[in-house]
Amino acid sequence: MVEVEVTIPEAVSYPGARRPDRHRWVSSFGVKLASCEWGDEDAPPLFLVHGGSDFAGTFDGFAPLLADAGWRVISWDHRGHGDSDHAALYSWDADVRDALAVLDSVTPDAVPVAAHSKGGGMMLQLAEALPRRMSKLVVIDGLPSPDPHPDVSDHEEHALNAKNLSAWLDHRRTAASLHRKPGTLDELAKRRKRMNPRLDDNWLRYLVTVGARHDPDGWRWKLDPAIRMGGFGPWQPSWSLSRMKSLEIPLMGLTATVEEEMGWGTKHEQLLPYLPTGARLIPFQDTGHFIHIEHPREVADLLLEFLS
Amino acid sequence: MTVFLTHNKMKLAFHTLRAGEGPNLLLLHGLGDQSPKAVPAAVESWPGAVYALDFTGHGESTMPGGGGYTAELLMGDADVALAMLGRATLLGRGLGGYVALLLAGARPESVRGAVIADGHGIAGGGDRPGPTIVRGVPERDTTPDPFALVELAADLRPAEYAEKFVGLACAGSGLQRPISIAAKSRPDWLKAILLGPGVVEATLEDALRYYAEASAS
Numbered sequence: 001m002v003e004v005e006v007t008i009p010e011a012v013s014y015p016g017a018r019r020p021d022r023h024r025w026v027s028s029f030g031v032k033l034a035s036c037e038w039g040d041e042d043a044p045p046l047f048l049v050h051g052g053s054d055f056a057g058t059f060d061g062f063a064p065l066l067a068d069a070g071w072r073v074i075s076w077d078h079r080g081h082g083d084s085d086h087a088a089l090y091s092w093d094a095d096v097r098d099a100l101a102v103l104d105s106v107t108p109d110a111v112p113v114a115a116h117s118k119g120g121g122m123m124l125q126l127a128e129a130l131p132r133r134m135s136k137l138v139v140i141d142g143l144p145s146p147d148p149h150p151d152v153s154d155h156e157e158h159a160l161n162a163k164n165l166s167a168w169l170d171h172r173r174t175a176a177s178l179h180r181k182p183g184t185l186d187e188l189a190k191r192r193k194r195m196n197p198r199l200d201d202n203w204l205r206y207l208v209t210v211g212a213r214h215d216p217d218g219w220r221w222k223l224d225p226a227i228r229m230g231g232f233g234p235w236q237p238s239w240s241l242s243r244m245k246s247l248e249i250p251l252m253g254l255t256a257t258v259e260e261e262m263g264w265g266t267k268h269e270q271l272l273p274y275l276p277t278g279a280r281l282i283p284f285q286d287t288g289h290f291i292h293i294e295h296p297r298e299v300a301d302l303l304l305e306f307l308s
Numbered sequence: 309m310t311v312f313l314t315h316n317k318m319k320l321a322f323h324t325l326r327a328g329e330g331p332n333l334l335l336l337h338g339l340g341d342q343s344p345k346a347v348p349a350a351v352e353s354w355p356g357a358v359y360a361l362d363f364t365g366h367g368e369s370t371m372p373g374g375g376g377y378t379a380e381l382l383m384g385d386a387d388v389a390l391a392m393l394g395r396a397t398l399l400g401r402g403l404g405g406y407v408a409l410l411l412a413g414a415r416p417e418s419v420r421g422a423v424i425a426d427g428h429g430i431a432g433g434g435d436r437p438g439p440t441i442v443r444g445v446p447e448r449d450t451t452p453d454p455f456a457l458v459e460l461a462a463d464l465r466p467a468e469y470a471e472k473f474v475g476l477a478c479a480g481s482g483l484q485r486p487i488s489i490a491a492k493s494r495p496d497w498l499k500a501i502l503l504g505p506g507v508v509e510a511t512l513e514d515a516l517r518y519y520a521e522a523s524a525s
Contacts, residue, residue, distance in 0.1 A: 029444055029455070030373030079374070088317040089364070089376025093443070093459065097375070100442050129440040160469070162476055165414040172384035173391055175316040226316050233380060234469040239437055 039067030051117025055082030057210035182218030330356025338402030339429025342367030365453030375455030402427025413473030416480025421519035467500030
């Protein structure tokens with residue numbers, strides 16, 4: 001593991017949002033991951049995991065609430081996301097391996113984890129592989145679904161059809177020469193609004209200053225242009241449901257009730273038969289996929305109570 | 309002659325084993341292997357040009373760091389070669405045979421038949437997930453990439469998934485038998501596709517003759 005300081009440009013302000021107190025690099029078999037932390041370095045660690053196409057900075061509003069309650073909150077940009085390396089290869093298993101590298105860079109002990117969207121699916125896999133590595137798991141609109149949405153990305157077989165296959169291959173043929181389209185801060189915020197329609201415009205403008213870089217010709221999202229939503233693969237959603245059923249650590253799931261473009265498509269009642277013993281499942285009424293951004297205080301209080 | 313094709317951040321070694329007129333044959337090697345240096349005796353009778361591709365992390369192609377291999381990524385490798393050739397018959401050994409099947413389904417108008425032959429990595433990680441393992445490997449800077457060996461040996465090959473690619477190949481290729489099985493090994497996915505339409509058992513020589521004639525017509 002190599003630790004160096006990361007230079008992050010100044011963000012515009014947003015009420016309650018706070019940039020991390022510390023940044024460092026974690027190497028996952030040569031892929032550099034940008035890790036960040038909020039709160040006292042000597043406090044007990046708590047990990048936050050972002051979803052597909054997101055970045056650790058999307059926790060800038062939520063993480064400080066946990067840090068101020070006495071936790072050392074740690075997150076990271078997945079490979080190809082935020083400030084982490086644009087890797088040569090991407091896969092679900094590589095993301096899970098990277099997650100373990102970040103956990104290992106902090107402590108070998110069992111730790112609590114809260115994960116959003118695709119991050120939830122990744123951490124369910126890690127919890128199954130290493131059942132003593134996590135003490136408790138909170139999944140924010142990322143529990144498995146029989147009918148997952150595009151955010152699940154690259155290993156589900158549900159999107160397998162002739163049109164998607166040829167579009168994916170066409171994208172791969174040109175990926176080397178692709179660049180993110182530049183724009184003004186407001187234009188990028190507007191583009192993200194299409195994916196995050198329920199989120200506050202000022203929050204999205206804030207996210208641009210964190211998740212995009214300012215080039216001479218405009219702002220560009222940092223996300224590797226080679227990453228494309230709507231992938232496919234051999235994984236069957238029912239396997240994830242079975243995996244959840246065998247989970248042995250305490251689990252709390254929060255589910256959205258309003259479907260969105262980036263949503264996970266999880267239906268509360270469909271999950272009930274697959275919940276492990278003692279798991280809590282809490283639906284948020286009139287709430288979209290980003291539950292912790294729409295209701296940061298409420299989600300933080302639930303999480304703090306669950307961890308206590 | 310070897311040229312390097314670009315697939316995202318990788319440079320892929322693309323070998324012309326025999327130039328010439330007529331239909332194209334593209335050889336796809338097995339897991340941990342690399343392209344042959346000359347036209348193999350078994351395909352000497354092919355009437356056209358013969359090419360071979362080193363997959364990512366194999367042979368002379370880029371060795372990426374940090375892993376992330378999937379059979380779908382390798383399908384993307386092979387598709388970059390297909391873009392160069394326009395149309396081609398695919399002959400894959402082991403893992404390369406499975407990749408040939410995927411590409412036959414994904415680009416049915418460009419793939420003029422896929423032949424699956426025995427070779428390393430034909431079974432992948434099996435039909436269903438086994439114990440969940442988070443895998444890492446010691447770093448190394450020469451091919452074959454240890455990550456490729458570990459991840460692609462565990463890559464799942466559900467029968468239903470393979471059958472969908474056969475279905476797409478049948479629907480889009482115009483060939484009566486777009487997939488030929490010259491392999492003797494029978495992992496679950498191969499057994500399953502043999503029960504459906506569009507897939508036949510054939511000797512390598514017969515399969516290549518059929519696709520050469522189909523390409524000429």
